[in-house]
Amino acid sequence: MKLLNRFIPSSGMRQVPKSVTVHAVLLAYTVIALFPIIVVVINAFKERRAIFRDPLDLPDSDSFTLVGFQQVLLRSDFGLYSWNSLVVTILAVGLVLLLGAMAAWALTEYKFKGNLLITFLFAMGIMIPIRLGTVSILSLMVNLDLVNTLTALVLVYIAQGLPLAVYILSEFVRTIPKELTEAARCDSVSEYKIFFCVILPLLKPAMATVAVFTMIPIWNDLWFPLILAPGEETRTITLGVQQFVGQYVTDWNSVLSALTLAIVPVLILYTIFSRQLIRGLTSGAVK
Amino acid sequence: MASVKLNNIKKRFGDVDVLHGIDLDIKDGEFVVLIGESGCGKSTLLRLLSGLEDITEGDLYIDDERVNGRSPAKRGIAMVFQSYALYPHMNVFKNMAFGLKISGKDKAFVNNKVMEAAKKLKIDHLLERLPRELSGGQRQRVAIGRAIVRDPKVFLFDEPLSNLDASLRVQTRVELGKLHQELKATVVYVTHDQVEAMTLGDKIVVMNKGRVEQVGAPLDLYHHPKTQFVAGFIGSPKMNFLKAKISQSGAENTQLVLESGRVIEASVDTSSLNQGDIVQLGMRPEHMALNCESNIVEGKVTLIEHLGELSYLYVDIGQEGEMVLKVDGDNQHQAGDKITFGIQPNRLYLFDHQGKALTRVNAHTSAAILL
Numbered sequence: 001m002k003l004l005n006r007f008i009p010s011s012g013m014r015q016v017p018k019s020v021t022v023h024a025v026l027l028a029y030t031v032i033a034l035f036p037i038i039v040v041v042i043n044a045f046k047e048r049r050a051i052f053r054d055p056l057d058l059p060d061s062d063s064f065t066l067v068g069f070q071q072v073l074l075r076s077d078f079g080l081y082s083w084n085s086l087v088v089t090i091l092a093v094g095l096v097l098l099l100g101a102m103a104a105w106a107l108t109e110y111k112f113k114g115n116l117l118i119t120f121l122f123a124m125g126i127m128i129p130i131r132l133g134t135v136s137i138l139s140l141m142v143n144l145d146l147v148n149t150l151t152a153l154v155l156v157y158i159a160q161g162l163p164l165a166v167y168i169l170s171e172f173v174r175t176i177p178k179e180l181t182e183a184a185r186c187d188s189v190s191e192y193k194i195f196f197c198v199i200l201p202l203l204k205p206a207m208a209t210v211a212v213f214t215m216i217p218i219w220n221d222l223w224f225p226l227i228l229a230p231g232e233e234t235r236t237i238t239l240g241v242q243q244f245v246g247q248y249v250t251d252w253n254s255v256l257s258a259l260t261l262a263i264v265p266v267l268i269l270y271t272i273f274s275r276q277l278i279r280g281l282t283s284g285a286v287k
Numbered sequence: 288m289a290s291v292k293l294n295n296i297k298k299r300f301g302d303v304d305v306l307h308g309i310d311l312d313i314k315d316g317e318f319v320v321l322i323g324e325s326g327c328g329k330s331t332l333l334r335l336l337s338g339l340e341d342i343t344e345g346d347l348y349i350d351d352e353r354v355n356g357r358s359p360a361k362r363g364i365a366m367v368f369q370s371y372a373l374y375p376h377m378n379v380f381k382n383m384a385f386g387l388k389i390s391g392k393d394k395a396f397v398n399n400k401v402m403e404a405a406k407k408l409k410i411d412h413l414l415e416r417l418p419r420e421l422s423g424g425q426r427q428r429v430a431i432g433r434a435i436v437r438d439p440k441v442f443l444f445d446e447p448l449s450n451l452d453a454s455l456r457v458q459t460r461v462e463l464g465k466l467h468q469e470l471k472a473t474v475v476y477v478t479h480d481q482v483e484a485m486t487l488g489d490k491i492v493v494m495n496k497g498r499v500e501q502v503g504a505p506l507d508l509y510h511h512p513k514t515q516f517v518a519g520f521i522g523s524p525k526m527n528f529l530k531a532k533i534s535q536s537g538a539e540n541t542q543l544v545l546e547s548g549r550v551i552e553a554s555v556d557t558s559s560l561n562q563g564d565i566v567q568l569g570m571r572p573e574h575m576a577l578n579c580e581s582n583i584v585e586g587k588v589t590l591i592e593h594l595g596e597l598s599y600l601y602v603d604i605g606q607e608g609e610m611v612l613k614v615d616g617d618n619q620h621q622a623g624d625k626i627t628f629g630i631q632p633n634r635l636y637l638f639d640h641q642g643k644a645l646t647r648v649n650a651h652t653s654a655a656i657l658l
């Protein structure tokens with residue numbers, strides 16, 4: 001709220017040019033960011049020939065078709081793929097949030113041996129992409145007999161999301177006044193209860209932020225589903241879409257329709273988190 | 288309620304010594320005020336009592352039980368913080384009930400307790416509000432309420448009033464005093480404010496650099512400070528100190544010479560000192576009077592502060608520097624006026640070169656202003 005107020009010119013005309021520039025920049029960025037998505041969505045409703053002839057045109061009565069959606073929903077197991085994606089994403093994000101918050105709390109609140117080392121390892125985890133370890137992860141999963149299970153994906157995504165989550169949440173934990181936990185301790189509240197009843201509720205906005213940052217790459221990932229869970233039963237949506245991309249012919253209608261459909265669940269999750277997200281993003285900066 | 292006993296308590300942070308051995312006896316139901324300069328270790332001592340910080344050395348007894356190493360909850364203490372530390376996401380009722388609920392008390396009991404405390408503190412109409420919807424004074428009451436509902440053995444307050452504005456501070460101070468009489472609780476109270484200390488405390492503990500400088504009843508500290516530090520700390524405005532040389536020592540009367548050659552008579556026992564020894568002469572602003580016939584000093588008024596009922600005169604007495612006098616508010620003097628004032632010999636304090644007070648002989652112990 002306060003952030004928005006800043007952009008609304010309040011004190012005289014001096015602010016107007018600045019506000020216009022800011023809006024122009026933001027608008028330009030929005031257009032660039034949305035452009036590919038809009039192209040995907042409008043072309044999902046067009047015939048194959050129309051897609052190639054005028055990719056930027058809106059579908060009209062001639063070119064409008066739902067054949068892509070029919071293909072996707074009938075010919076492939078779209079429901080299953082969505083379900084897989086949803087299960088993996090929600091489980092992974094949920095666990096990243098819970099474990100991340102716990103780790104952040106422990107690392108900032110308690111002094112213990114190895115505290116610094118663990119913090120350092122998490123920092124390394126942010127900088128080193130997890131895909132570098134793909135081969136070892138695969139052999140690990142084979143040994144654990146987890147190939148072609150959603151569990152494998154969930155585990156990997158937790159590892160992928162945790163370092164950044166811990167880092168961001170630690171910053172937020174630090175802003176919680178120490179007296180609050182001390183008051184709780186004097187109130188004879190156990191350490192567990194302090195975490196769940198006092199700290200966690202205060203971290204909510206921060207956790208929404210982390211949820212969005214964590215969720216998007218997991219939902220969009222193609223790499224690990226392809227390597228760890230390529231089986232028919234465990235395909236995620238991004239992997240499922242690939243079956244329409246052939247080596248010689250690509251069924252663009254289906255690909256675009258599938259992608260359009262795939263946007264919907266993320267959009268829903270995002271709207272749930274976004275109000276909290278904005279609060280989380282601004283609460284640190286504006287006090 | 289409970290008694291508290293500190294036995295040579297020491298605290299070290301890494302290799303920094305913060306408390307150097309504190310001995311203190313607190314009786315059941317006593318209101319003890321810790322006072323001292325910033326950084327002298329008051330908060331640290333309070334946190335040691337609460338169990339939020341570990342005691343490095345020494346023994347702490349609550350009700351004759353040694354409680355070193357016990358968690359705050361098990362010591363039966365309640366702490367009220369300067370920043371209130373209310374849980375921001377819980378309303379007033381939940382804030383007060385949280386500790387009780389967690390410890391598994393049944394609902395009716397918790398409700399009763401909270402309502403009772405809320406009525407006592409006159410916050411029963413605010414129970415549904417969130418902390419951020421309260422004024423500073425109301426938040427402070429909720430914080431006190433949260434402490435009361437738990438029926439603690441000892442209340443610990445760390446500068447609870449310092450975030451309030453002046454008039455609210457006075458009001459809350461009075462209420463705290465009444466509350467203490469009503470609850471008959473053992474209280475340890477940290478403050479910077481010597482008025483709070485004097486008015487609330489049954490016993491004041493003056494701390495200096497991690498040591499207890501003096502313990503005593505408020506008036507005791509005022510009339511019989513054991514050291515120059517305590518003398519300077521208790522009383523407002525501060526006691527005036529002047530350097531003086533003993534020209535004639537004695538068991539009942541002492542003659543002193545100031546730097547400017549002025550001669551001062553003091554009813555202080557200096558038989559342990561010799562002629563020529565340097566001492567500090569202490570004079571309270573409220574004990575110097577414009578019409579006093581003994582120990583007359585003349586000077587020039589440099590500044591007057593009018594407080595209404597009384598005024599502070601800042602007087603330049605030449606070589607020795609500046610002194611503050613507390614005079615009647617109707618006083619007609621102006622800056623630049625030359626005045627003479629005096630002080631009775633039995634109103635004077637003397638401190639040796641180590642800052643130790645010398646015994647006063649038939650000390651005048653009425654605090655009334657001589658006008």
Ligand SMILES: Nc1ncnc2c1ncn2[C@@H]1O[C@H](COP(=O)(O)OP(=O)(O)OP(=O)(O)O)[C@@H](O)[C@H]1O
Nearest residue numbers: 300303305323324325326327328329330331332479
């Ligand atoms: N956790 C800590 N680690 C190291 N030193 C500390 C720690 N806590 C306090 N100290 C030091 O101990 C000394 C006493 O601090 P303390 O907070 O008790 O002072 P205080 O008397 O309460 O002061 P104030 O009136 O300003 O609140 C200070 O010099 C402070 O720097």
Ligand SMILES: [Mg+2]
Nearest residue numbers: 329330331445
């Ligand atoms: Mg303090």
